[in-house]
Amino acid sequence: MHIIFGRFSQISIAAALCLGASGGLQAQNFPISAGQKATATQVAQTGVPLSDLAPNAPDSYSVRRGDTLWAISGLFLKSPWRWPELWGMNLQDIRNPHLIYPGQQLYLEKANGRAILRTRQASADGPPTDTLRVSPRTRFESLADASIPTLSPNAIEPFLAEPMIVDEIAFATAPRIVAAQEGRVLLSRGDRAYARGEYVGGEVRGVRLSDAKGDPQAFRVFRNAKPLKDPTTQQILGYEAQYVGKAELARGESTAQIPDKNGELKTEIVPATIDIVSTKEEMRVGDRLMAEPPREFLSYVPHAPASTISGQIVSVYGNAVAIAAENQVVAINRGRKDGLERGHVMAIIKDGERLLDKTDSARPQIKLPNERNGLLMVFRTFENLSYALVLQVTDGVKVGDRFVNPN
Known part of the structure; x- marks a missing residue:
């Protein structure tokens, strides 16, 4: 059958x-x-x-x-x-x-x-027992x-299109939106704004926004890079930036010689001109620009790591989300330097509960055994962190839960 x-x-x-x-x-x-x-x-x-x-x-x-x-x-x-x-x-x-x-x-x-x-x-011995009637038909389809x-795609496509984890120094010195037309506070698709990338605090620290051939012309816009800390050591492993949209460079940064009230020429900064081409939410002054990375063609072949890898869940993606369920994304405290790669499948371990043994008159503290709670798969790696999708889960997954090799 x-x-x-x-x-x-x-x-x-x-x-x-x-x-x-x-x-x-x-x-x-x-x-x-x-x-x-x-x-x-x-x-x-x-x-x-x-x-x-x-x-x-x-x-x-x-x-x-x-x-x-x-x-x-x-x-x-x-x-x-x-x-x-x-x-x-x-x-x-x-x-x-x-x-x-x-x-x-x-x-x-x-x-x-x-x-x-x-x-x-x-092939089986004897004639077939079922009769199949076939009629001519045509079907065209792109394999x-x-x-x-x-x-x-719905679960991870935003994480493929948006580089969520950024370096602290790179984010602090990234070009930023400094003004909008007509004093607007919020920017949406189709608006024009102005950005600077060369000077930070009067010092040349960032990268100048240039419209010269070969320089980046397309940018992604971020804000509020929050630190992701190791649950055990509290070491900052990276910064997760909030993606808000995309912008294109219309004119690069420059300077202009402007006469002051005494008629003397004074050099003034002319910020770059950018056009907002898409928004996930409205942009505002202070948001940072990072060059659009080259498009990657990624394959995911789920497999167990060849070496022993273990770690902890650092965060559950999403505002005010504390517990991850199936098909939700988590950040983990292992990355490329630890040998993690796209497609690695890991087992989620739930820490055994600690409680008093009420059957013992001495009421000693006991810890129940750790239990396997599900599977996650790494789909994007950074130096110290990775994003993983929860594939299977028995109970909710929270920050601090451990993961180990699946076998």
Whole structure:
């Protein structure tokens, strides 16, 4: 019997997610690491033990629009991040695991205590028992746009388009909006404003806003960079800036010789002219400008870290949000220098409660064991911090909760 399942809202395993030229998402042909390829090749030859299959793994599955490979892998395997094994079970038919499309049929074959996943059903003896009526039809579709995305676009796209974590010195010396036309207090899309980037406190510290060829012309606007501290050491690991919109440079900074009341020429600063092209919320004087970074094409291949990594959750993204649930973003106190990379899956650990043992007359203090509380996946890394999406959670996730390798 062929089983067709409905939509999944979880995270995919091996498709690509990237930000296209129009801001949308499209699949790309991303490379596979040597280790992942070796694992897949080995499993392609031997299959996986039946003990590694999920308890209710179906005999067959039809990929549908809206499915994700994370959910499909979790459907067949006990550990969804072990995607190379799922891929290896079907290596001949799925040569590029980044490109998985709705309409593909997956069949699970079990023999001699092992399992193999294929996209073609094994031939059976005897004539087929079902009759399929086929009529001519035409369908046109761009495969690059139809492949399954890696992460839920609604959950992480703002974090891909907006560099949330900034360096303290870079933010303090970044160009800033100094004035608006007609004394306006708030700025929105279509407004013109003026900014300076060369002088801070009378000293040349920042970068001058220049309209010369090769200099940045597009900027993102931020405010209120708040410090993110390590929950244990209280060390400041970085600053999370509030993204408010985008601006384009119309004219660069300059100086002008203006005669004073005595007729003597005096050098005065002429700030740069900027046009507000988009706003997440209204801008105001004092907001900072940071050059638009080059567009990146990112792939997310969920996998466990090769080395031991552990740490703590630093913050839950969102104003006045204290507890993170499934599909929410958290910042963690490990980054590139600690070996974290995009796609690393980590297990969330809930600290065991501390309480009095009322069954003991001495009423000693006891601590319950730590318990695994779910999974998160890193999707953006910085030097000392990373952003991660909560994939699965049993209980709420809060600042200070720990994470460790999933296996």
